Amino acid sequence: MNMMKIDGCALSVDCILSQAQKRIDELQQVIDFLQMQLEKAPEGTLYSTSSHSQAQWQRIVGSKRSYLSKGKTKLIRALAQKKYNTLLLDDFKRQRSVLDQLVNSYVPQNGEKIFMSMGDRLREQIVPLNIPDSDFADLWQSLRYKGKTIENTGLLTAKGECVRSKSEIIIADVLASLGIPYRYEFPHELKCVESSRCVKVYSDFTCLNVRTRKEFVWEHFGMMDDAEYAQNAVVKIEMYQNSGYFLGDNFIFTMESRDKPLNSQMVQKLAKKYLV
Incomplete structure (x- = not known):
């Protein structure tokens, strides 16, 4: 892009x-x-x-x-x-x-x-x-896509979108406040590490750096104190790497546990470093 x-x-x-x-x-x-x-x-x-x-x-x-x-x-x-x-x-x-x-x-x-x-x-x-950048961003944002089905969680972003967690509200609202275009749960095809088959995943946020016109995937892993969830997160990160997504280049991830909730200041720093 x-x-x-x-x-x-x-x-x-x-x-x-x-x-x-x-x-x-x-x-x-x-x-x-x-x-x-x-x-x-x-x-x-x-x-x-x-x-x-x-x-x-x-x-x-x-x-x-x-x-x-x-x-x-x-x-x-x-x-x-x-x-x-x-x-x-x-x-x-x-x-x-x-x-x-x-x-x-x-x-x-x-x-x-x-x-x-x-x-x-x-x-x-x-x-x-x-x-112009503004027109490019509008064109990028206007793409229609079929995301993952989500029930009414009662969790709404500042833009009125229904998301799955309070942490996703934090990320979405930081992106919106900085004027960073994003797509929530946009589908991507990832290559499995141990086989040649591809798997469709719905990335938490697919973001656009308007200045460089480069896309970033932002995944948030919210239950890292759960052993099975953490193992699945590692597998997912490996799949992203196997598909050409690398940390800081076109991939961002955040994580949290019960004792270490998502730090909104860190979300701000990551967004400003890679997406502005």
Whole structure:
């Protein structure tokens, strides 16, 4: 769900600026480290020659050259490291400069602003390369599906949906409060670990990160102090992994027991980390 397509063309979600800024921060840390190391480095530069297939080392300080004996191993290594650090520093500064120019001049554009800048009548005649996030979220949310049959539990979310537990109310209401689209008990096909057959499961919540346009499954395991339930939960998690769902990538799970109920603050943190 993180690709925008039209007639065979595709653009991935534009993360160039965030990735560039991350790289800039990493480069700057290394630049600072290298500069610190060079300040501590011995004076002069290292020059190597060979005589009778044996390496000979010279130290150059200004216009003065001096040979370094085998006993000067520590100094030779320090000067070699200094030369390497100097070349590395120059290249990393060059990379930093290029990325700085990119960040200052690049404006991410997958076509949404251009599409929205056109009049309503024109937009009605156009198939856009990419629809705006809000329209994409509405389209995703509008999908009709047949969920799992649920009797009237009397447990309602803020949106008026009937759910199976108070913990599911907490999760649903956090998602709604953060504007995260979700589908309750949306069906997914999972591959069994010990066989090739597939099993239909109704995941507690299937959520959409609107910014990245990526789907996440959120399962809540609410009776982890029950041995049989806990064993079934482990099997279910393994089935998700076997089907390409991995924790933090496109899968989230929470759990609780009688003594350790669901922590609503943790639900908030998980939702903000992966879904906003």
